[in-house]
Amino acid sequence: MSKRTIKDYLLISAKGLGMGAADVVPGVSGGTVAFITGIYEELLTSISNINFKAIKILNDEGVKAFWKHVNGWFFVSLLMGIVVSFVSLAKxxxxxxxxxxxxxxxxxxxLVAASIFYVGKEVKNKDAKAGIGFIAGAAIAYYITILPPLTGDSDSLLMLFFAGMIAICAMILPGISGSFILLILGAYQTLMIAIDSMDLVVFAVFAAGAGAGLISFSRALKWLFEKYESMTIAVLSGFLLGSLNKLWPWKHVSEVYVKHAGEPKEEIVHLVENNVLPSDYQTFELVGDDLVYSSADPQVAIAAVCAVVGFALIFGIEFAAKKLGGKPEEK
Structure with missing residues (x-):
């Protein structure tokens, strides 16, 4: 196996930029970008290698062996891209x-529509089982996108721990947004308030749940890839299809949550929204506690151009990956 070069790690950082950019948008998953850029399985393997065996290697063989076991430079490169993306693209x-x-x-x-074709090509055994997996994945993802949020905030520490576990699992699944899962679980508001007020206890419990979920779920996914690769990829590509419901551009917002109410940095978060036809599209304004709707330009031409750009970008990424000569692995 060839050793990675600086150019290879810069490319991984660029993929991290894409993952960060996706995660900043509620409803889009960084796992989708990881999958379509060809680092998904390596990411799962690297995360699952953070275990007790890694601690033993550190103790018995030293830092160099430990760093190689956990694929350290891969993590550093990827996280650099994600952090830079969050800082530069959040606004x-x-x-x-x-x-x-x-x-x-x-x-x-x-982008996601094209990803369905891109990911689907990776299914080696295109049989009836893979077809059923694809349909099941699409149905599950679609169902998740139409779930209403739970009433009220989840302020139980145990609930926040499990919310962290579930949300981080969603973040590494293509097509499912972790922030959207938090909204469904009713934990989004609690977590946002905790971050704003620097409630370290709440944040630490959520982070602990996220860490536990990330390590355990990545192992489960790695096992599925090893034992049932075609079926797993078929289900994940189905997730992408089902998630298109959440990404439909024209929405009717019927319930919102106001962050920092009354402050200059007030922000409106959409809690409940339904897809509508472009002809029925309306914008809204929050007047007191009421949503006031008004007709708006559906911008169909702009939407078509942006969708085509997103679609073409996937095949541009595939073309660039072939030109760069595959995915070298580290010794």
């Missing part, structure tokens, strides 16, 4: 969500 994504939502959702709709 851009927030602006687009507020001012150009149709263009943003259309771009991701095209």
């Amino acid at each position: 851009v994504a927030k602006y687009l969500m507020e001012h150009e939502p149709i263009a943003l959702w259309s771009f991701f709709f095209g």
